[in-house]
Amino acid sequence: MDHFSLAWTALRTAVAALDDEDYERPSGCAGWLVRDLVCHLVIDAQDVLITLVTPADTEPTADATSYWRPAAAPPSGDDPLAALIPRLAAAYGDPRLLAFHLDDVGSAAGRAAVLADPAARVGTQDMVLTTADYLTAYVLEWTLHHLDLIVDLPSAAGPPAATLAASRTALERIAGAPFPASFSDRDVLLIGTGRRPASAAQRAALGGLDARLPLILG
Template sequence: MDLFSRTWTALRAAVAGLSDEDFGRPSGCTGWLVRDLVCHLVVDAQDVLITLATPTDREPTRDALTYWDVSDTPPTGDDPLDALTVRLAAAYEDPGLLKFHLDDVGSAAGRAALLADPAGRVGTRDEVLTVGEYLSAYVMEWTLHHLDLIAHVPGARQPPAEGLSRSRAMLERLAGGPFPSSFSDTDALLIGTGRRVPTGAEQTELGDLASGVPLYLG
């Protein structure tokens, strides 16, 4: 839960540090500008609040790893929800309003996470997780989207090293093996999730793992 807070706080700080011009830059998410990604983070924060306010007595059906639906099909940006996010982001017009909304809802989500019982059970997407496992899953969500946010923003704040390391470990478990030790945590995450195409040398280093990545998480 501490790592959830650190990665979420760092991501919100990175958004707060963006200039108005940065909101018009492309992000690391297919088909989305930075402003679209920030709008998505507002929705993510709302989802966290909703989930933490949805307790259940049912037995857990997923954990921090199985929370993710893994696909080998890359996103196209044509999904109706993706398109809705683009329209919502455009409606803000002033990037300052989008920053304010994320800070407002995001701060509330952060406080709710700190107050939640890690052993409690919550429902989301018709599944049940403990609070601790749910928030652990979001460490990877925040870390990957932090990388998406700064993909084309020179000098932007980087994700916390602990979040990168934990997310890499989670992705390696999903992939069924470790990435080469020569890969930085950032490169492992970008290549492993299809956000960057590996060089020829990197492809060779991947060895048997090459047939199992990239993984597209949803």
């Protein structure tokens, strides 16, 4: 849960540091500008708030690893919510309004996470998880989106080393195998999720794991 707060604070700080023109840059999410990604983060923050106040009284059906169900193919863009994001982001007009909304809702989500009982059970997406497992799963979400945010901003601050390492561990658990030790944590996340192609040498180092990639996380 500490990693959740660290990853979320770093991501929101990176958004707060954006200049207005940065919102029109491409993000690491195919087809989305930075402004679209930031709008998605607002919805993610709302989801966190909703889930933390949606108690469940049954045994957990998932944990921080099984929460992630890799898709067979990249998103086509036909999903109604995904298609809504660019239109909603554009409707803000002034990017500072979008940044304000993220700071407002995002701060609330961060506070709710700190106050949550780690052992409590919550329901989301037809799953029941402990709060600790739910927030742990989101460390990977925040870290990947932090990398998406700065893909065209080379001077921007990246995710903290601790959350990169935690996210690598999470992705290796989802993959069911470790990535080569020669891969940096950032390489693991970008290559493992299909955000960047592996070089010939990296593919050779991956061995049989290469056939299982990319892990397309929704």
